[in-house]
Amino acid sequence: MTQAQSIHPAPPAPLHVLGALALELRGDAPVGRQALAQTEVGALAELIAQDLAGFAPDAASLDLVTVGAHYDPVELLRPGWPLHRELDQLAARAPRAGAEGGRIVAFGSHEEQLPGALSPSPDHLGGPFRLVPFVLGGDAAVAARVGEAFERELLERGMAGAATALAAQQAFGLQVEHARYLTVHDLAAMMAMQYDHAGLASLWPLLETALLEPDGEHWLDQPPEPLVHYAAGEARIAMFEPRAWKQRYATDEPCDTPECRSRLEQQHRHFQARQRQIAAVLGAHGIPVNFVHCPEEGRAALA
Known part of the structure; x- marks a missing residue:
């Protein structure tokens, strides 16, 4: 099932833009590190912010919230988008500087523990497709414009910059073949096709309703x-x-x-x-x- 075949109409423009840096791994690659330390995650977040501003310049005026960890698609595709909601709620407690433009809030581990409910599930380790989630938020009108642009553009031309892909590979210790950006709706459309190929097409409309x-x-x-x-x-x-x-x-x-x-x-x-x-x-x-x-x-x- 593709996005055009969705049983639901397109949702209204969101107040937050929910997406992920998707890392397609080599099939025989090791699992690598699940989380980056707080002192390491900032560099990757800066590169993600630069990439996203390249797709929609207004993204630079929004807050970028992300985490130095990678997850299985099922951990992102859950009713109410709980992983993205956790990022947003944790970011709301972070201090805000007085400078203009969007801030970058990147969560990493401290003493090998990620804050809140951000720890990847041990039940879903080792898959070939891993996701670093992000939230863009701020002015509602700007977020709506950026969200609409991302829904149009990312699935077709959302490749991550070479520096971002290399940084993710080195930081997590993964063998990354492709790195690209997706909205959560792009991710849902990709999962629908995977379930179709796995003989679970009849279940997807129910899952889509829940999401x-x-x-x-x-x-x-x-x-x-x-x-x-x-x-x-x-x-x-x-x-x-x-x-x-x-x-x-x-x-x-x-x-x-x-x-x-x-x-x-x-x-x-x-x-x-x-x-x-x-x-x-x-x-x-x-x-x-x-x-x-x-x-x-x-x-x-x-x-």
Whole structure:
């Protein structure tokens, strides 16, 4: 699914611009360092600020907030954008100088600990695509213009400067093949295509609802897929009793031979594995999952 195929209209221009420096790593590269010390992160942040001002000069008048750490895409793509929100909230406590123009606030580790809730999850280490998040904020009108420019430009021509890519590679100890900038909506579009290739295209509209409209509602009701209802900020997955599962997912023909029963058992095990896979994906995106016992028709129990 591409951005043009989104089930949601484009969101209004934000008061903050949310994005990331995306680092595409060599497949056999080592994990490297997860976080930079506070004394190291400033140089990388300065280069990021220069790059972003090159795409939209008004970005130089906004505050840039970033962190000397890199994350898996699922850590950024969560309802309410919690990692970006944490950056913004921590920056609000930082002192502001009287100079004109945007300030640069870059968080690093102290005694190997990042502030707040900025520590990358150990559950998502080692992937080939890592993200250094940033927030641009300040004057609402300027942020809106910069956000609109980034949504138009970054996906097509958002390559990071050579100095920035080299600095990130050396600082984190990674083997960076490509470095580019993305908005969170660009990142969501890329993730949608990845899930399509992974056989999870049917789940993406539900994930997209959770990301772009956390208070919204969406059903995954496409047999042979599990029945899932996203509402009130959680995903409810139907756990059918055997007869209800057979009525919904298996044939209505009599099944009175050992071969038929074995085939049904295998089909049911595959269905349960798919439920666990979907629950794991939703959980990785920070969406609470609730398995709901359904003795009969599932939609009524999940509503």
